[in-house]
Amino acid sequence: MKLTCDEATALCDKNQYNETTLWEKVKLNIHLFLCRKCGLYSKQNHIVTKCVKIHKDSKLIKNDSLSEEEKEHIKEELKIKINQ
Amino acid sequence: MPLTNKHKLNPTKWVILHADYLFNYTISRVSNHDIAKDLVQDTFFAALKAKDNFQGKASERTWLISILKRKIIDYYRKINSAKGKAEVKMSFYTDGDREGEWIEECVPTNWNNEVEKRIENDELGIALEECIEDLPEKYAMVFRMKTIQQFETEEICKELEITSSNLWVIIHRARTQLRKCMEESWFKN
Numbered sequence: 001m002k003l004t005c006d007e008a009t010a011l012c013d014k015n016q017y018n019e020t021t022l023w024e025k026v027k028l029n030i031h032l033f034l035c036r037k038c039g040l041y042s043k044q045n046h047i048v049t050k051c052v053k054i055h056k057d058s059k060l061i062k063n064d065s066l067s068e069e070e071k072e073h074i075k076e077e078l079k080i081k082i083n084q
Numbered sequence: 085m086p087l088t089n090k091h092k093l094n095p096t097k098w099v100i101l102h103a104d105y106l107f108n109y110t111i112s113r114v115s116n117h118d119i120a121k122d123l124v125q126d127t128f129f130a131a132l133k134a135k136d137n138f139q140g141k142a143s144e145r146t147w148l149i150s151i152l153k154r155k156i157i158d159y160y161r162k163i164n165s166a167k168g169k170a171e172v173k174m175s176f177y178t179d180g181d182r183e184g185e186w187i188e189e190c191v192p193t194n195w196n197n198e199v200e201k202r203i204e205n206d207e208l209g210i211a212l213e214e215c216i217e218d219l220p221e222k223y224a225m226v227f228r229m230k231t232i233q234q235f236e237t238e239e240i241c242k243e244l245e246i247t248s249s250n251l252w253v254i255i256h257r258a259r260t261q262l263r264k265c266m267e268e269s270w271f272k273n
Binding site: 078 | 128266
């Protein structure tokens with residue numbers, strides 16, 4: 001019944017994906033109510049999840065794509081192989 | 085099936101038509117630009133070699149993605165075997181009387197009250213990305229697959245040949261480190 005902080009934070013992570021069972025949720029919430037540190041972890045963990053959701057595409061769009069030179073290079077390499 | 089309904093391959097157009105799409109697919113699964121680029125290039129080469137096996141049932145892009153998926157998994161396996169397959173132990177204290185308690189350096193501190201307001205800030209997105217990149221490669225990959233791509237647990241386990249309990253240990257490790265990293269780089273009072 002009683003969870004250690006390790007178990008509680010692990011369940012809290014699982015909970016971020018809605019993959020905890022009802023019983024696990026009950027145990028987790030009791031622990032979070034009683035343990036300030038895990039309560040804080042849980043709150044911040046939720047903020048991390050939110051951040052990921054909001055920013056998941058930012059890097060892709062902004063600066064990480066293939067440059068024209070890189071594409072040209074792949075094209076050349078591929079051309080050589082096609083003609084072999 | 086009449087020939088006209090079949091998809092055809094056109095390797096000379098692959099880069100123009102599919103390189104960006106394949107690269108985006110890859111970069112969200114491996115964190116490194118050059119590795120992603122190499123995987124895309126390898127995919128084109130492998131596809132060219134295997135082009136006689138293409139039956140035209142799926143579209144060209146779908147077929148290329150299926151080859152790319154294989155490449156990414158192979159890459160992941162390589163990391164996995166290079167670094168040893170030892171189970172990750174998760175604990176703040178692994179043994180002794182205080183097993184399962186918070187180590188002082190892991191204890192969360194209060195984040196400032198502005199957190200909720202600042203959450204949409206673009207720089208926060210960059211900080212988050214940097215924190216994910218600081219994770220061990222394997223953690224970052226599993227974390228991205230689960231959190232960003234939102235793959236089913238079962239699917240990741242099957243693809244990466246890990247058990248579900250191993251997956252949750254990795255997620256736990258990743259999140260514990262991420263929270264810590266975000267605290268230091270962004271949310272500290």
